[in-house]
Amino acid sequence: MVLYGVAALAASLLAGKLVGDLLGVALGVESNVGGVGFAMIMLIIVTDRLRKKGHFPEASEQGVLFWSAMYIPIVVAMASTQNVAGAVSSGPMAIIAGLAALVAGAVLVPVLSRIGAPAEPLPPVDEEEKQVV
Template sequence: MVVYGVAALALCLLIGELIGEALGIAVGVDANVGGVGFAMILLVLVTDRLRRRGLFPESSERGVMFWSSMYIPIVVAMASTQNVAEALTGGPMAIVAGLAALAAAAALVPVLARIGPPADPLPPRGEGDDARLAGSARTKEA
């Protein structure tokens, strides 16, 4: 049922928020540190394990998929509650942390690109590709 998927998402969100609050207290910040991120990682791990065991039917997955389409607006709303201006004027730590995260992510791109077997390259793009792709999209909708 769809409700079970939403319940799994809600449980993961509550646990992630608790982890984020505990991490904020541990580092001495009066804020939730990464609660939504922890929740999403937990949701991916839990749903993958349940799917592999056959305990997460497609109808439950629809509940998760509905809210996953809302993920970006929720994160934007949560980020808007953080006082970014205060963090930047309070010292260079926010900038250093952001640049460190950017550098780490950029360094991991080649590592992640090597995961899995190499795939065949895509065929060259031709003139009729746009019309063909639009036609195949229409046939999938029907």
């Protein structure tokens, strides 16, 4: 069953790469544009819907959780295949876009943290759980 979770991840990665390649062609860029991001969004949506319908068992979810721990190394490896040096050397636009994304993310953190009602605090940890940790 773990294999099904890994298969779901692989299928979403292939579909995301296809969408990223098609978007790159549509934009006239010789690169994959956002393929990994599309893949992760597809994986989240598909697994959430399958989980809600009861078609995604716990063991299959373990396959997805295993690879979710590997997400950052996978993204770094895929990003290394992009022509970053070419983008930076062709002009300041890549640096400006990166800085704009950084500033937008930093500005939106407080805004997004205010969304929703405050939740109840977690119950205190008892002495037995403290010893396990």
